[in-house]
Amino acid sequence: MVMGSNVTLTALSEDVGSVIVSLGWVSPTGEGDADVSVLLLDAKGKVRSDADFYFYNNPVAADGSVQLLGKTPTEDGNEDRISFDLTAVPPDVERIVVAASRYDGARFAELENVQLRLADAAGESLLRFAVGDAGPVSAIIFGELYRRGADWKFRAVGQGYDSGLAGLATDFGVDVDDDAAETESAATPEETAADTVPAPTLDAVPAPRQSVDEAGPRRPAARPRTAKKRVSPPSTPPKSLAENDSWKPARLFPVSALKSDRDRETRATSVLLSVMAQVPRFGRRLTAAFGAPSGRMETFTEVALPHGDTPRRPDGVIRIERAGKLWTALVETKTNGNALKDDQVQAYMDIAARRGYEAVITVSNDVALEGSPLVDVKIDRRRKHKVALWHLSWAEVAHQAQLLIRHEGVGNAARTWLLQELLHYLQHENSGCHGFQNMGSAWVPVRNGIGDETLCQGDPRALEVVENWERLIRQVCLRLGGELGQKVLPAQRTRRGTDPGTRRVQLADQLCREGRLQAELRVEQAPGLLAISADLRTGKLRTSVEIPAPEQGYPLTWAKRLVRRLAEAPADLHVETLVEGETGGPRGTLERLRPEPADMLPKGGATRITGFRLSLFKSMGSTRGNTESGFIRSVDDAVHRFYTTVVVHLDRPAPRRTAPKEPAGA
Numbered sequence: 001m002v003m004g005s006n007v008t009l010t011a012l013s014e015d016v017g018s019v020i021v022s023l024g025w026v027s028p029t030g031e032g033d034a035d036v037s038v039l040l041l042d043a044k045g046k047v048r049s050d051a052d053f054y055f056y057n058n059p060v061a062a063d064g065s066v067q068l069l070g071k072t073p074t075e076d077g078n079e080d081r082i083s084f085d086l087t088a089v090p091p092d093v094e095r096i097v098v099a100a101s102r103y104d105g106a107r108f109a110e111l112e113n114v115q116l117r118l119a120d121a122a123g124e125s126l127l128r129f130a131v132g133d134a135g136p137v138s139a140i141i142f143g144e145l146y147r148r149g150a151d152w153k154f155r156a157v158g159q160g161y162d163s164g165l166a167g168l169a170t171d172f173g174v175d176v177d178d179d180a181a182e183t184e185s186a187a188t189p190e191e192t193a194a195d196t197v198p199a200p201t202l203d204a205v206p207a208p209r210q211s212v213d214e215a216g217p218r219r220p221a222a223r224p225r226t227a228k229k230r231v232s233p234p235s236t237p238p239k240s241l242a243e244n245d246s247w248k249p250a251r252l253f254p255v256s257a258l259k260s261d262r263d264r265e266t267r268a269t270s271v272l273l274s275v276m277a278q279v280p281r282f283g284r285r286l287t288a289a290f291g292a293p294s295g296r297m298e299t300f301t302e303v304a305l306p307h308g309d310t311p312r313r314p315d316g317v318i319r320i321e322r323a324g325k326l327w328t329a330l331v332e333t334k335t336n337g338n339a340l341k342d343d344q345v346q347a348y349m350d351i352a353a354r355r356g357y358e359a360v361i362t363v364s365n366d367v368a369l370e371g372s373p374l375v376d377v378k379i380d381r382r383r384k385h386k387v388a389l390w391h392l393s394w395a396e397v398a399h400q401a402q403l404l405i406r407h408e409g410v411g412n413a414a415r416t417w418l419l420q421e422l423l424h425y426l427q428h429e430n431s432g433c434h435g436f437q438n439m440g441s442a443w444v445p446v447r448n449g450i451g452d453e454t455l456c457q458g459d460p461r462a463l464e465v466v467e468n469w470e471r472l473i474r475q476v477c478l479r480l481g482g483e484l485g486q487k488v489l490p491a492q493r494t495r496r497g498t499d500p501g502t503r504r505v506q507l508a509d510q511l512c513r514e515g516r517l518q519a520e521l522r523v524e525q526a527p528g529l530l531a532i533s534a535d536l537r538t539g540k541l542r543t544s545v546e547i548p549a550p551e552q553g554y555p556l557t558w559a560k561r562l563v564r565r566l567a568e569a570p571a572d573l574h575v576e577t578l579v580e581g582e583t584g585g586p587r588g589t590l591e592r593l594r595p596e597p598a599d600m601l602p603k604g605g606a607t608r609i610t611g612f613r614l615s616l617f618k619s620m621g622s623t624r625g626n627t628e629s630g631f632i633r634s635v636d637d638a639v640h641r642f643y644t645t646v647v648v649h650l651d652r653p654a655p656r657r658t659a660p661k662e663p664a665g666a
Helices: 162-170 180-184 260-279 278-292 342-355 392-410 413-427 445-452 462-485 500-516 555-565 631-645
Strands: 006-008 018-026 035-041 066-073 076-087 093-100 112-120 125-130 139-148 149-163 294-303 318-321 325-332 358-366 388-393 490-491 516-523 529-537 540-548 574-579 588-589 609-621
Touching: 018 093, 018 139, 035 066, 035 076, 035 162, 035 392, 066 358, 076 093, 093 162, 112 139, 112 260, 125 149, 125 294, 125 462, 139 162, 149 162, 260 318, 260 325, 260 358, 278 388, 278 392, 278 413, 318 342, 325 342, 342 358, 342 388, 358 392, 388 392, 392 413, 392 462, 445 462, 462 490, 462 500, 462 516, 462 529, 462 631, 500 516, 516 609, 555 609
Parallel strands: 325 358, 358 388
Antiparallel strands: 006 149, 018 076, 018 112, 035 093, 066 076, 093 139, 112 125, 139 149, 294 318, 318 325, 490 516, 516 529, 529 540, 540 609, 574 588, 574 609
């Protein structure tokens, strides 16, 4: 593309619900780099709030519409990738601006081959825009995605800014802090922290933050280095040298000696925090969502902090330095089914507020829900300094480790090995870090009440089950997404803006009436939403996906092509033809339809086929836990089996033929 040109995405590919935008450049010296940023703009060309500004300190949108994926090395330079889920972009966002900025006085004229590439969800490159002579500017708008009716278009911009990231953001309505320029000038630490001589360590016992005047002169920020070649673990592990299976390999983080909950919490905290500090990309991935800056990280355990007559000992402390300033978070962890304690977290919030710390982070097997906090803490509004309370599930920790190990890489083999050891530890039965694993005390009474039709609407136990179902679905998304290396998010069909508490009450009433728990997952590259239904009356789990019919071609050709794609799918897969204006069309198992694909077509020539529904059924676990007979494991296994045996064969739509439709009964 050339500067000023534009194109409709659907004219380039049919699979543009999600796209990857990559910004690339080459540094002749091997030392130059830049940071990407994204701004979501309304009809007036301004951000709706500062939260619409995504950059290194705010890399991920809560709704999954924007995610900064970080830097990937190329043959001759760097490439920074951004994932956009255009189906999740709020309707009042009209434009999405994609930009990059340099820092510490650097200019884009010092870089070569400055360009943008856009790929569809399947990874196929759709367009390329070379900026050309970028000039002596410190920021560039590469391009923008914008709406035209129901379609998304891309425009090649190439506009430069002399005022850097802060000036660019301000022009679009972002309220930049006074020290933004200082923060902006700092180097990108996750690329250099482990490759440079470490600076003197911070105090083991964190002290209150110092003012700028007290802190003394700032050290000059180190310039970033070109990212090293990505190192991934071998796809096939080497053959073990052990004589037999009784020989167990030595582990960096042993779990055999863990006997008590206190041992598990102490060990889990130390293991997690140490790996976060030694694998900068992993540490950054976890802390970015908490508003932490990108900087040099140090972590601590067994820290004593004054609190009344008795000092408090948080499980851990995270401290990050950027541009001479410190960001500090206290960490409280729980393992197994142990719940967070309100008074304990409240004490840490008070300590953090008095000492000028930024956050308290809780880590447990529970999964936090929107509008439903795990702990009840009181915020003193009279305090000028505000402390943020964040929660991290052990399932999220494992998810991020999986993404980096299996799909993205962390820079070298040693860091990869560290993450593998961490993941082995988290997944071991003795660690107690297994994520959400209990549907709660209300599960059995609700299941029995639905079976004998005695459960009434408004029963608070039904609401508890719905909340735990939502937690389970979020965890299923994390596990599947970690395995696939793709975004997997719960999809809500409710009207945008509905209060989460009200929505859960409505789902609880629906559970009482219909006896079913339902959810939908949005998986990148999948042809449709992956639906899950747990029927508590019949004890059956149903996983399904609906495939829209092609716009062109012959129905019999569609049926034959679908059967060919499903050649390796389970024989008990149910296939249902969806027809316009009717509740259902022909249906049958794949085993019966394979020799006669024509049986999928409705009789008569006037009925229009709108798509096909593919479903697998299995018995669901009855107990509330995560054992072999547990409901949680049965849901997890059902989703995994359905995706890996059915959906994986459908991720790339077959080419469409341009031909008139033949009668449905042909």
